[in-house]
Amino acid sequence: MNMNSENVSGKPLPGGEFTVKRWMAYLWADATRNDDDAFRHEEIARERGASRQLVPPGLAQQIINEASARVADVLKDIGYDLESTVLFGGQGFEFHRSLYVDEPYSVEGQVKDIVTKQGGSGEFDIVTLEYEVFDDDRNLAYTSDKQLIVYPDS
Amino acid sequence: MKANELSEGDRIPEKTYENISIDEMRLMSAIMRDYNPVHFDPKAAERSGYPKRLTQGPIFTSYTTQAVLELVEQPYDIRTYSVRYEDNVFEGDSVTASGTVVEKQATDDGYLLTLDLETTRGDGTVVLSGSATVRVPSE
DSSP: OOOOHHHHTTOEEEEEEEEOOHHHHHHHHHHTTOOOGGGTOHHHHHHTTOSSOBOOGGGHHHHHHHHSOOHHHHHHHHTOOTTOEEEEEEEEEEESSOOBTTOEEEEEEEEEEEEEEEETTEEEEEEEEEEEEEOTTSOEEEEEEEEEEEETTO | OOGGGOOTTOBOOOEEEOSOOHHHHHHHHHHHTOOOGGGTOHHHHHHTTOSSOBOOHHHHHHHHHHHHHTTSSSGGGEEEEEEEEOSOOBTTOOEEEEEEEEEEEEETTEEEEEEEEEEEETTSOEEEEEEEEEEEEOO
16 A cells, blocks of 8 residues: 555654764775775874864765664554565765764654655655754754655555 | 866766675675675575675765765765666676766855766666765865
8 A cells, every 4th residue: 555645744753863983984985995094094084174084975874874763664664564665766965064983963854755656567655754964063964865665565 | 187177068087896896795784784685695685586696775876976076175075965776786796987067156165066977887787876066176
């Protein structure tokens, strides 16, 4: 059964806090062949004008994943059953400042909307989740939205 | 060519990542605590209908952002980016991240470039599409 967007739009998502530790930024850079050592070493980051070791931009989604609920739990909470097929459609970010290791970030989110579409395999829903991520001073660090493609009846 | 010399219609320098290794995929699974075995267990990948173990989206998303990072002075100069996954990437694949400048705006401290992004697999299949806005210095 496809979800009614009006019923769930604005539904808050579980929030939380996450701090990227040095090892995570370092190994993320390794796993993604990032050759910029500002993501591995504080002294290199400082040479580039940063205050401490930097977090790779690609890790921004993991901060949200760690601080908020898992996708499966979010969809279950909305009302999808566990047999639904879920694909990750895409994600967007808008940054308001650099991200650093050892800095706590708090995440808040909500269901933005659900749009039902017709595809070759039948009807599917595009569920959009949106998040705000704040630093310790409650300044907005970045915002993000995530699209999940859900085939409810598969 | 320096980033501030790019004009609308120009391609940004592309970055190619060859032969995505299973060790990198295992590392990413561990970092993300992503327990989906299609990323590290060949039998699970086969049962799910994949020809090989499936590369995680954050890996080739990061390849794409790294192509953009080459243009900027610091990570925060990537003001926005968005990606859409178009197809799968597997262990051993090679992918190339590239993009095109679609808009260039002068600002008080340089330029704001809007980019269309595209990442392709070795066979030419587009695996990721997206966009980004980046700040580049005037000099």
